[in-house]
Amino acid sequence: MIAITNIAELVVVPPGPIGGRAMGHVSTIEGATLLIDDDGCIGRFGAASSVDVPKSAEVIDAGGGCMLPGLVDCHTHTVFAGTREDEFVKRLEGKTYAQIAEEGGGIKATVEAVRKASVEELIELALPRLQRMLSYGVTTVEIKSGYGLTSADELKMLAVVKRLGELTPVELVASYLAAHTIPHEFAGRADAYLDEVLAPEVLQRIRDENLAEFADVFCERTAFDLTQARRYLETCKSAGLTPRVHADQITQMGASRLAAEVGASSADHLETIDDASVNALREAGTVAVLLPACSLYLGVEQAPARRLLEADLPVAVATDFNPGSCMIESLPLTMAVACTQMGMTPTEVVVAATANAAAVLGRQDRVGAIAEGKQADLVILDMPSHTRWFYAFGRECVAAVIKGGRIVHRCDGH
């Protein structure tokens, strides 16, 4: 048994999904103690005076820091090769995405680099990213495929995620995003491309080797239309993958209504969401995943977070870490951006990046919450409150990270 003592503030996030109106109201315990059972699960916790620490317990002193559930980054593209810093500069110099794509940039550049890279190279590139994420307090990370765009290369990316999960303490969740964009070999023939990546033997292999839990599609004017997206998601769903949708980012074409219809666990982006879609998501119980770092990185309008919260939708926040539109890999930085750029409060963003993000990944019964019997995935800050974490926008404040009851990261201090 482990006893964590001297916790200035324990943020008692309940299991998700939590509707938007309740997200800002989470109880906290000042001066807390929390016990971790030998099976790595949360045991008793409460005010120090109310929790007996067994003599046999190993004591971890939280040093007067705040403790909260380990963060869950439920939307990332962490496996990739190559760098697109030139494109970053071109965009700042005023070039459009179309011009950049014509010059060989854009997602095409990443696809080429990923196709060329071996499994080992992709692992070597991704591991330090995951190590940094862990140092920011992130204990569960979803990673999408989507830069292979052939059935073989998509399977390669999923194999990389599986292998990475054995190499890092971070819990990884894979999504099959073969429908990320239409590869240039299939320009104008999206359905023929879908024939390839939805081939029964491909989906069978994903199932047999347990390569993914989710299927994701980029539903957008420049990618897949509603009919194609529905076909992709329903076919994947019959093969056991839970649907998710990149929806309403640039064009309002009903993509989040599709997410609701196919029973997706989330609709992600939502910069252009309309009222009918808000209602559809609420009725379907689909979580709204917001990606504020992406909008910041691109210098574009943010999704209407407050409108979604007031509509009582469960809202999650994720990084969207990827080499093109968002090289921000820090979920705490993203959460601070959600505060200042979307008007979410610190408590709301904590719920968004723990309980509700866990619900997106179907793990709400196990992670993302402080409750007896849940897995002890915990972050200890070198700050006395979660509010101060986001007030100190961008400052790295994680003192220690615990995954399944085991300390997996300690900060040496700055």
Add this chain to the structure above:
Amino acid sequence: MIAITNIAELVVVPPGPIGGRAMGHVSTIEGATLLIDDDGCIGRFGAASSVDVPKSAEVIDAGGGCMLPGLVDCHTHTVFAGTREDEFVKRLEGKTYAQIAEEGGGIKATVEAVRKASVEELIELALPRLQRMLSYGVTTVEIKSGYGLTSADELKMLAVVKRLGELTPVELVASYLAAHTIPHEFAGRADAYLDEVLAPEVLQRIRDENLAEFADVFCERTAFDLTQARRYLETCKSAGLTPRVHADQITQMGASRLAAEVGASSADHLETIDDASVNALREAGTVAVLLPACSLYLGVEQAPARRLLEADLPVAVATDFNPGSCMIESLPLTMAVACTQMGMTPTEVVVAATANAAAVLGRQDRVGAIAEGKQADLVILDMPSHTRWFYAFGRECVAAVIKGGRIVHRCDGH
């Protein structure tokens, strides 16, 4: 002699001030070596093949990283006490600054905390902030008074800055910002307040004890008007302090034109600057200091950076780190914000936070540049180019920091 070898990219920033149109055009040397003389100044540098490394030299391997001048943060309020995270939350919940001030928040809260704090307490609070700034690659930091708002407490703040300068490798520059706001004891009697803080014995003491180099004023509808600001700056100028102005932040009232008229080294903020003011600054040779992290933190419109650059004004970028409107203490993070939110390029922001920031502080002859004979203030990144630093928005990438030829910080790696 020290030889820094294996520099993937040496960003040869020339001494400032550099006009906006030239800021994006700085030469770089790939595969460089740089020598540091025994007096801590930059010696010969160039492509590795062109620089002989003496056998007696101590070799520092840059590890294939990029090297650039140590960063200069030319606008901060790093000395303060107390925390205003409650105010941060209230603002997100929709309260106005006026409402927050009525509830005892706003700058008043910081002033009360600073007045109560001893010199020792203020030093203890500021030192870790400076240590973190150093870890971000910042080797010179300006710090303003302005939370004392009595002559005694303003002098106390300046004494804190002076003492801090002896305790940190970071080079500190003090500004006398007694005219930060009108303290509540003098509500409606700004001139009587100025009588106190401009008293000859106060200015004499600043001079005798070398407590400040600059005088700064917040010229704004809610603070000091043009006449009061002029009086403050001209009186301070006769006492040997170089003027600077918090100008055009919320209200366009001609504050940056005043800066030009009194020969200020900088006009800072400039969110509401008009064309006449742009011309006035250019003619006066006054540097435009932009504070993009502050606008981000407050969720308000950014200053028109590209307009100022196209007008060929020398532009600097600084954090504005302070406990109310900008708790962002990282200058590299601020520079990344200047890229994505203001459309500045990575090269422009490097010049803005080195050569031009040094010019604001009257140190362009010594720091902020890579040139023979300049002080060896240098940053080595764990990335091969300065472009990638900002592309990887918010990621801490500093491998080592050198001040006056001496390694003052090494990163242990993430």
